[in-house]
Amino acid sequence: MTGKVYLVGSGPGGLDLMTFKAREVIDSADVILYDQLPGEEVINSLPDVEKVDVGKYGGKHTREQDEIENLMAEYALKGKNVVRLKGGDPFLFGRGGEEMEYLRAKGIEVETVPGITSGIAVPENVGIPVTHRTFASQVTFLTGHEDPTKPESAINWRWLAESPGTIVILMGVKNLPNITKSLIENGMDSDKPVAIIERGFRADQRVTTGKLSDIADIAKERGVRPPAIIVIGEVVSLYRE
Secondary structure, three states: OOOEEEEEEOEOOOHHHOOHHHHHHHHOOOEEEEOOOOOHHHHHOOOOOEEEEOOEEOOEEOOOHHHHHHHHHHHHHOOOOEEEEEOEOOOOOOOHHHHHHHHHHOOOEEEEEOOOOHHHHHHHHOOOOOOEOOOEOOEEEEEOOOOOOOOOOOOOHHHHHHOOOEEEEEOOOOOHHHHHHHHHHOOOOOOOEEEEEEOOOOOOOEEEEEEOOOHHHHHHHHOOOOOEEEEEOHHHHHOOO
16 A cells, blocks of 8 residues: 655744644654754654655755655655655745645645744744734745746846835845845845844744845854844834844
């Protein structure tokens, strides 16, 4: 019999923000394919079953995406229940949609277990609401790392720069200078407040603030590194150290 694959979101970090459903599925798995984004606390709690590290470290993948997809299919076709464990939510820039399509094409049953997305929870944890009746009735989520094989960016920078509300960027630290430059060149106020929250919900969580015009330089001076969430908008003014 063919097994089943679960695409599981572990939440923004820490066991207390993982759903009961995620815990149940993880604890009943035969194989777990995980990356580093769930965090050490979650990874250290994984049951004593076969585990495969498929994470990305220092810009280098331990496994390429097609290898990860092949592994999930191979284990499932051997009759094993497989958990593909991701940080945040599997369908928000987590490639969960691609993996679901691949598995369905192979005739493998797949179920998604939603997770609390770090794009909302991490700013919230430091007192930055992504929406606010006074400051932002709209929030836009943006990946800071698009598919490098695409012929051109899918991001409409003019629309984004002129759009009201909050912008939340995941996986954007490396590309921050280009992001801020594109927004300013397309008309966004260079004094727009920006916050970067590194390693949300972890013991070494850190917040860096600035303006659109200088945040890239400040981040470089402070040695800001991923994983981090970038928030752009007036809601950042609510942050207190």
